[in-house]
Amino acid sequence: MDQNVIERGPETPEVAAPMQVVMLGIGDEVFALDSELVREIIDPVPATRVAGARPFLPSVVNVRGNVIPLADLRVRFGMPKAEGTADTRIVVLEIAIDGDPVLVGVVADKVYEVTEISPADVQPTPRVGMHWNPEFIRFITKWREEFVIVPNMERILS
Amino acid sequence: MIERLADPLVHLIRNSIDHGIEDTATRLASAKTDIGRIEIAAIHSGAQVLVTVRDNGAGLNTARIRAKAEEQGLLAPGAVMSDQDVHQFLFHPGFSTAQTVSALSGRGVGMDVVKRTIEAMRGSIDISTAFGKGTTVTLRLPLTLAIIEGLLIRVGEGRYIIPLSAVEECAELSAADERERGRDFLNMRGDLVPFVRLRNLFDSAGEPDRHQKIIIASAGETRVGLIVDQIIGSHQSVIKSLSKLHSDVTMFSGATILGDGSAALILDVAQLIAAGQGLADKPLKEAA
Numbered sequence: 001m002d003q004n005v006i007e008r009g010p011e012t013p014e015v016a017a018p019m020q021v022v023m024l025g026i027g028d029e030v031f032a033l034d035s036e037l038v039r040e041i042i043d044p045v046p047a048t049r050v051a052g053a054r055p056f057l058p059s060v061v062n063v064r065g066n067v068i069p070l071a072d073l074r075v076r077f078g079m080p081k082a083e084g085t086a087d088t089r090i091v092v093l094e095i096a097i098d099g100d101p102v103l104v105g106v107v108a109d110k111v112y113e114v115t116e117i118s119p120a121d122v123q124p125t126p127r128v129g130m131h132w133n134p135e136f137i138r139f140i141t142k143w144r145e146e147f148v149i150v151p152n153m154e155r156i157l158s
Numbered sequence: 159m160i161e162r163l164a165d166p167l168v169h170l171i172r173n174s175i176d177h178g179i180e181d182t183a184t185r186l187a188s189a190k191t192d193i194g195r196i197e198i199a200a201i202h203s204g205a206q207v208l209v210t211v212r213d214n215g216a217g218l219n220t221a222r223i224r225a226k227a228e229e230q231g232l233l234a235p236g237a238v239m240s241d242q243d244v245h246q247f248l249f250h251p252g253f254s255t256a257q258t259v260s261a262l263s264g265r266g267v268g269m270d271v272v273k274r275t276i277e278a279m280r281g282s283i284d285i286s287t288a289f290g291k292g293t294t295v296t297l298r299l300p301l302t303l304a305i306i307e308g309l310l311i312r313v314g315e316g317r318y319i320i321p322l323s324a325v326e327e328c329a330e331l332s333a334a335d336e337r338e339r340g341r342d343f344l345n346m347r348g349d350l351v352p353f354v355r356l357r358n359l360f361d362s363a364g365e366p367d368r369h370q371k372i373i374i375a376s377a378g379e380t381r382v383g384l385i386v387d388q389i390i391g392s393h394q395s396v397i398k399s400l401s402k403l404h405s406d407v408t409m410f411s412g413a414t415i416l417g418d419g420s421a422a423l424i425l426d427v428a429q430l431i432a433a434g435q436g437l438a439d440k441p442l443k444e445a446a
Contacts, residue, residue, distance in 0.1 A: 048421040049316055051360035053407050060400070060413055062421045067398040067413040102402050157403060 018116045021150070023143060024091060024108040027079035030148045032117060032141060037153060039092040039103065041111055044084055057157075061105055063092055070105040076156055077132070085109065095153050104157060117141045117150075162279060163209070163299075166272040170211040170295050171196060173268070178215030178293050188290060190214065206281075207301055212294040218287040220244050226253065245285050249273040280306070308414070308424065309373065310393040311386040314362025317422045319395050319414055320384070324375045324427040328389055331370040344383050346374065353383030354430065359409070377428035384430065397424065 021032035022041070040063075047059035047070050056076040057069045070090065074081060087110040094101050121142040125134055138150045179185075179194030186192055197212045220241045227233040227247045247253055251270040276283050281299035308319035309328075331344075344351045351374060357366055367387040374383055395414035398421075400407060411426035 046420045048413070048423065049360075050404060050407055050410065050423065051316075052409050053404055057403055060404070060421050060423070062415050062419055065398075065415065067400070067415065067421045069401045069403045071403075097402050100402060104401065104403060 018118050020114065020116055022091065022114050023112040023148070024089075025110040025112065026073050026108055027077065027082070029077070029079075030112070030143065030146060032143060032148045032150045033091070033093070033153070034150070035114060037093045037095060039094050042090050042092065044088050044090055044107075061090065063090075063103070063105065066103060068092070068103045068105055070107065071157055072107055073156065074107075077136075082109065087111075093153060095157060097154065097158055106153075115143065117143065123147065162275060163297075166275050166297070167198070167209070167211065169268050169272050171198070173295075174211060174213035174215065174293065178213035178217075180216050184216075202301075207299045209297040209299065210294055212292060214292040217289040217291055217293055218245055218248075218285065219289070220287075223247055245287070248285065249283075304397045306395050306397060306424075308393045308395040310390040310416075310422070311371075311373065312388040312390060313356040313360055313386050314364050316360065316362065317390065317416065317420075318356075319393060319422055319424040320373060320375060320427065321424065322392065324377060326374040326376055326381065328371060328373050331372045331385060344372065346383075349381075351381050351383050353385055355385045356430075357385070357387070359430070375427045375430075377431055380431050382427075382431045384425075395422075395424065 020035040022035050022038050024031055024033060042063065045061050045063070047061050049059050050057070050069075053059075053069075056073065057071055058075070059070045060067050061070050073079075084107075089108050089111045090105040091108050091111065092103060092105050094103055096102070123140040123142070125137050125140055132149070135155050136151055138152045140147050140149055142148070174196045175194075179196070180188075180190075182192045185194065195214050197210070199208075199210045199212070201208045201210070224233065224239075224244050224247075227244065227250075228235050230250075230253070232247060232250060232253075233239065233244075248269045249272075253269070273283055276297055276299070279299055281297055284296045284298070285293065286296070287293040306319075307322040309322055309325050311318050311320060329346075342353050342355075344353050353372060356362075371386050371389050372383045373386060373389070374381055376382075393414075393416070397412045398414060399412050400410060408429045409426060410423040411429075412424045413421050414424060416422050
């Protein structure tokens with residue numbers, strides 16, 4: 001489904017029905033994550049560093065007996081590193097990598113709410129004025145009068 | 159697991175029928191019932207399952223196995239060897255004591271394959287026999303394929319598991335070995351053993367412990383010393399595979415969960431040796 005959106009081009013995003021999303025903040029950006037992907041949101045747990053792994057997947061954590069990778073999207077997005085705060089959470093996602101479901105934790109600086117975004121608010125991704133890799137973006141939408149990014153997690157993490 | 163067990167079991171049962179159970183006349187002559195009996199049992203024992211195939215046939219003919227081994231040049235004539243060790247020749251590729259090839263056996267292919275299959279499942283195989291009374295073959299299989307005995311170690315702030323099957327011995331790195339003289343070799347009772355500082359390989363933060371420990375690990379023919387900060391102890395580890403997203407990570411074969419709930423990585427010794435060789439080949443940049 002996500003692949004198709006990209007193939008049709010980022011300018012013509014298609015969201016037919018209202019989409020339920022989880023709003024989370026990383027750095028000074030706000031992201032709207034398709035709630036279908038989100039398995040759970042947990043408090044930070046001790047992470048185990050994995051030597052030799054890619055920098056944006058620096059560690060693993062134990063989530064209910066599963067050892068899952070923990071992704072630091074700040075590294076992926078070229079944001080400065082930051083210490084955890086009282087608002088830091090791990091958002092556990094289930095994404096498809098090569099057709100197989102894969103669990104991965106994403107460090108979020110803050111999780112705001114679960115909400116719905118309406119198709120009417122969907123904006124085409126501008127070609128200029130973005131310091132983002134357009135591959136990482138499914139589309140842009142509006143939330144509390146702010147533009148937020150709906151990321152393509154499969155692309156970001158693979 | 160069950161599918162992988164099917165072929166070895168069929169083979170063991172065939173062996174019992176063909177090599178074990180005697181013909182009616184012989185059985186009656188040795189005061190046995192005219193019908194042979196093969197029992198297959200599976201018993202729970204600790205973290206293992208014991209699968210036994212027991213027949214009340216003729217038992218292993220140790221003398222004949224020995225003669226065959228000598229004939230094939232596997233054993234020097236007259237060499238002293240326990241019956242138990244002689245029976246191990248049955249697992250040698252191409253070894254068969256059957257005089258003729260029958261529909262069931264005698265081709266000398268089989269027990270070595272059975273042994274390999276069982277060992278691939280991290281199990282082991284034992285034979286016990288009483289001449290004239292029968293033979294029992296016991297397969298010991300780990301209850302879950304996902305449990306290994308491991309050695310829990312600490313490198314910097316990270317804790318890791320080394321599979322105990324790869325560990326040969328542990329020692330303290332002596333002050334003489336500690337001195338870095340541009341060569342990472344160690345004299346283990348006259349053998350030259352290269353060593354790898356896991357701190358360097360893992361890029362660990364902080365200062366190394368004063369008394370570094372060395373774990374001699376082997377993979378195949380190669381031995382290597384792994385230098386660690388601390389040996390914590392043995393740990394029965396439930397293997398969790400690493401995520402697909404970490405498929406580019408080669409130094410670790412999996413992870414496990416420690417008593418405090420944190421995850422620890424399991425070292426892949428064969429890969430570490432390769433990585434260590436790569437590290438040794440690079441010019442010493444930090445040692446200078």
